[in-house]
Amino acid sequence: MSAVIEYILSDLHRYEGGTSSGALLRHLATNWSFRYSFWLRLCGCRSRVVRVVAKIVHRHLSIKYGIHIPASTQIGHGLFIGHAVGLVVNHTARIGSNCNLSQFTTIGSNHEHAAVIGDNVYIGPGACIVEDVVIGSNATIGAGSVVVNDVAEGATAAGNPARVISMNKPGRYVANRWSGNAAKSVTAQQHAQIRP
Template identity: 50%
Template sequence: MIIDYIKSDLCRYVGKENINLYNFSKNYFFNPGFKFSCWLRLTQSKNPIISIVAKVQHRRFYTKYMLNIPANTKIGYGLYIGHGQCIVINPTTQIGNNVNLSQFTSIGSNHHNAAIIGDNVYIGPNVCIVENVVIGNNVQIGAGAVVIKDIPENSLAAGVPAKVLKTNDSPNLYSHNRW
């Protein structure tokens, strides 16, 4: 099962037809976001040795790349971490499948009840998602937005505070290589 999560994350970087050892190695060694997500996924291993090593590596890369994504955060298949740096996520956040997290994203809560993010969501750079909001499926959030209210499915939102600019049934153009 953990292997499926890692494959799904790799799929987001290279496409389903290119999941192989070469692309895994290339992305692991040259892509900090993918490297971090591998160790993040491995922290959930039932094998105690793998789990301990993964937790050490997760913590190491957590600090090195400033990717503050706790191991107990619920994350679906196909996580894509753009630019592999400076992301802060509250452990109570729930993230769906095929979600893009861009650099300098913050998802937080002061009341232990952070956001629920749907499937096929693109979160642009410098986005802050505050408190218990629900972001629907197929949503795009523009750079620099501050999300303080729910965003319905199939929407494009931007601004401070974030407002829905457009709602339609067209697919999210920024969620490529979906798992």
């Protein structure tokens, strides 16, 4: 349970800049995005009772908000969902720590090899990340971009298809980063080693 709690607190920190119990209750009551990630994280709890309840609530919120992030998706600490609406993530995607996912974003795959996204990555509204690409840490993906090729660490990519337009100010839209000692993430280097 302690690992799940750390994930929840890391997500809360991204919204609040802290992890107080008052902030937790306030965000659960008023913040749809945090509420969704809270129940998503609880789906990984070891307690069977908590896990079953979490999966029921997660499914309900998925339908209500139009978000599809399977509980089995590997997501690092500090997930930030910009707006709780219209978000689809393939279960094979691997998302690093301190990542921002915006509304109407799709991280998909038809071949069970979705993207690997590094740490401190901002993905803008309406972005579509297609198949087995690697997005390096501290990258920024512009709104409406269609990413079909790897994006280098620290790059800003935009367009259809997305191209690197800048290497300035890497990770600039990722605020309140979680830096807990136990934070684990998926790096582009790790993905390169396991690519088929």
